[in-house]
Amino acid sequence: MATGSKDMVVSSYCILFLVMFAAPGAGTGCPANCNGHGPPIRFPFRLKNSHPDCGYPGFDLSCTSTNETVLELPASVKLFVSIIDYKSQMLLAYDPNGCLPKHLPHLNLSASRFQLGYRYLELEDFTVFSCSRTESRMWSEYDMSCVDNDSDNHVIALNSHRSIRNSPSLLSCSKLYNVSSVPYHMLLPNGNLSFSWSTPNCRKCEAEGKLCKLKQISSEPEIECSDISKQHRGASMRKKIIGIVLPLSSFLLGLVIALYYVHRSDEAEKENQKRIKKFLEDYKALKPTRYTYADIKRITNQFKDLLGQGAYGTVYKGKLSNEILVAVKVLNNSIGNGEEFMNEVGTMGRIHHVNVVRLVGFCADGFRRALVYEYLPKNSLQKFISSADNKNSFLGWKKLEDIALGIAKGMEYLHQGCDQRILHFDIKPHNILLDDNLNPKISDFGMAKLCSKDQSAVSMTAARGTKGYIAPEVFSRNFGNVSHKSDVYSFGVLVLEMVGGRKNVEVTAENACQIYFPEWIYNLLERGEDLRIYIEEEEDANIAKKLAIVGLWCIQWHPIQRPSMKVVVHMLEEGEILSIPPNPFASTSTKRTNAMPGRLPHQELGVISELE
Structure with a gap:
């Protein structure tokens, strides 16, 4: 083969490889993830040491030697990132050593772009103590012993409003520090933390299927939406040119490489789906899942195990998995106008507390309605x-x-x-x-x-x-x-x-x-x-x-x-003796003629009108 022909083939192969290996943004040096692992990284995030235009100030990520994605927060708090949801502008992170509570005294988001992403969960104040093992078993609401595994004492956390008076064993513990306005998730060693960001706001771009990026001509960091088709127009033109220039062998080679990368992309997508599934499982306590009626029949094994029946519906025992049991209340269609159903979903979807039953999910499939709760074996x-x-x-x-x-x-x-x-x-x-x-x-x-x-x-x-x-x-x-x-x-x-x-x-x-x-x-x-x-x-x-x-x-x-x-x-x-209240029955005799306590005989009751 002539030297010129060889050079042309080599050049063609080089062009082909450039096209096949180039990812969106590769022309500006914007990595898409940590060497093919972890969540996709795109604007407003960027990897450290990549081009400044790749991301927004304050959204730097880094990669470990094992290709884990790392989020660095102020005060040297480093967490691994498992999910980034660009549409809702939230991410999920966890401590790589399985000891999230150790970051409690150091987590300070005031100097970062992120906020704690808990919309409906109440943030609470906690006091952290160091206690003996006996005392920690007696009083601990949250065991934080992973913070100091080498010590004979256990580190525990209690709600700050909890009184410790008349509790001698707790008074003998050593108070370490107070923490304010944190979710209870931070006290769970293997828990996950949700972070959100409001600036830059790329939700409009994401909803329209466009790319969010920095404006090129702007003294301050401003964003704009860019049409994805325009971004790839140049790449499409290069592919057309290559299709004309390259001989058949080059085309076949390109096809093989393309199939390989499609396979790799499919594997990455499956991995992302697994992470998303785990993310939803972690957050099912905060946002109830919507099920179809077919799901409800599967969960209850065709309504096999009846737990009880009331005026508003029938309750069945069900399974989400071998480990997770639920109680499913199938509502009667003939009662009410759906107000009870909307009340349950609208109210319980907002709350999460150890003394409130958790609403796992709901079904609103046509005229069929059901509510799925955590299963409590001891009944009422x-x-x-x-x-x-x-x-x-x-x-x-x-x-x-x-x-x-x-x-x-x-x-x-x-x-x-x-x-x-x-x-x-x-x-x-x-x-x-x-x-x-x-x-x-x-x-x-x-x-x-x-x-x-x-x-x-x-x-x-x-x-x-x-x-x-x-x-x-x-x-x-x-x-x-x-x-x-x-x-x-x-x-x-x-x-x-x-x-x-x-x-x-x-x-x-x-x-x-x-x-x-x-x-x-x-x-x-x-x-x-x-x-x-x-x-x-x-x-x-x-x-x-x-x-x-x-x-x-x-x-x-x-x-x-x-x-x-x-x-x-x-x-x-409190352990103190309480005072007896005023007598609510003073106006009546011991032989009562009315069911309502303290109601005077023959007193008319006016109905309260609703102004809503």
Whole structure:
């Protein structure tokens, strides 16, 4: 072959290789990822030491020797990046050593482009202690022992609002530091952190399928959307020229190389899909999944295992996997206009708390509607409210106290911990579910309402809730405005039922001579007598008395006299003796003729009108 011909073939091969190996942006030296691994890297991100035009200031990433993608935050916090979602402008990162809590005292996002990406999850304040192993087992809410594995002590974290008074063992721990406004995910060693960014805002470009890039002529970093087709027009022209110049052998070689890279790209895409799947699993607590009706039938094994049935639907046991069990409530189509379904999804999709049942997903497939919750094997609290004289079914006073405190913390979160205040309006034993350790979780938000935190009253068209647990003001404006204090009343009735081990007596013509149960408890406390229920030790008597007093404070029939749930939590956590509240039954005799506590005979009830 002549020298000129050889040179032409060599040149043709060089052109072909340049075309095949060039990725979008390769002409400006913009790497697409860490050597074929990890999430795709494109504007506003860039790899360190690549061309400045590749990314936006403050969005530098780097690669490890093992091709992991690294995000460096202020104060030398380095996390591995698993997912970058350019459309929603969020990324997911984790600690490579499986000890995310060690970054707690150092994480400072004020000097970075990123914010914590938790829209509906309440950020909390924590206090970090160093305790002995015995004390950490007793008090730890979050075990951070990975921070100091070599020490004989354990590092633990507690919510900062938690009182440590009257807790000698915790007082002997050493306080290390406080941290403010962080998600609970940071306290989980193998947890993931979600970060978001608002500047630059490339959402418009992403939605239009265009490239987001820096403006070439601008003194300040500004962005613009660029048509992808224009970016590749030059590459298309080069391919046409090569197709004319190259002989058949060059074309075949190019085809082989192209097929190889298609294969590589397909493998990378499969890997991305796995990461996305893991990302969704990690965040299913924050954003419920939408299922089809076919999914619901598969999850419940064709509705094989019935758990229960109520007015609004039927509940079945189901499986998302061999490890994850769920409870699926299939709603009745004939009841309501879908308000309960929208309330559940709209409300529970916003919240995540250890004492609130987690909504895993929902189905809205045509006229079929279903709700998918975490499965709680111990069923409802109602199952355990039985005669306190029955040792076999009685849970014990310490456990009852823990359950009451857990419910109160969940309600406090609903009232104060979310962006908007959530009023439940149906707090009762049936709607308190228990996990394997008998930890309570509030469920069934079908009657819930949202309102702003500074709103002192809520408008209503009709009474909401279950008879016996509804606050007086929900029936009549004569008692006050409907507010978060209406939930407090329902909680008080529930606690008194726990104390008495019996259901609140519904006054009818047949039992009108029976004394109203809360009033019976009040009379015993006022006379200084012991509650006539099963008591084993003096500590049990103190717990029973404390629960009774808390319940009576909560059922004061004027809302202004009831404590907030924050105060209720404080009352339940403190060891001090509580004062007995004013007598809510002073205006009535012991032989009652009305079911509503404290209601005067023959008093007319005005219906509260809803202004919404």
